[in-house]
Amino acid sequence: MWLLTDVLKAYSMYRSDVGYVPGTSTIAAILLLNLPDPSSSFQALSNILNRPLPLSFHTNDTGAISHLNLDPDVYLRDTFVSLFTSSISLDNASRLWDVAVFEGDGVLVRAAVALFGSLESKLNDASNDEEILEVLKGGVSAEGLGEEDWIMAVRGAGKS
Known part of the structure; x- marks a missing residue:
């Protein structure tokens, strides 16, 4: 436990402009x-968090999406x-990280598309905004997709 907090504190001090962001504890x-x-x-x-795509989610730049009617x-x-x-x-997240190290941040965007694709039927069944947000925040269950199926979904994301 102490090692985890030490790593998180070190990153928070190293990037004081970002500070601690909930969710980084699992990565660490x-x-x-x-x-x-x-x-x-x-x-x-x-090295992972200072890349352009992850860093954009760790900084608080609400102006970049304020023109949208949705709140992503x-x-x-x-x-x-x-x-x-x-x-x-x-397991699937670790495998995704392996791919991202070699292929770059673009694979994370494809992973988001794959995630939405795997949730498509649940999203279509949702009858209101609250149910949609519940489905999106719930993610894909551990038994939902195996590593190979997940990576194949990521590789195929956005392709017709």
């Missing part, structure tokens, strides 16, 4: 489980801030 925890020491986890966390912050923020650990199983 997975890194601590998979890397040899806390300093490696901090470096990896910094409500349904996308947790997903991107936690790098999908709040929306899909940890």
Whole structure:
């Protein structure tokens, strides 16, 4: 537990303009489980979160989406801030991170499209805004898609 808070505090001090953002704890925890020491986890966390797409969700720039009638912050923020650990199983999120390291941030956008695609039938069944938000915030259950099926959905996202 102390290692996790140490890594999160270090990142908050390193990026005082961003500070602590809820959702980064899961990312740091997975890194601590998979890397040899806390300093490696901090470096990896910094490298992941300082990329353009993740950083855009960690800064508070509401003006960028104020012209929209929808508020994507409500349904996308947790997903991107936690790098999908709040929306899909940890195994699938870890696999997505592996792909993102090699293919870049664009795969995260495709993952969001794949996530919405996997929730399509539930979204169509929703009868009001509250139910839609409940479906979106619930994400995909751990038994929903295996790693290979998830990655295939991500790779096919946005293609006709």
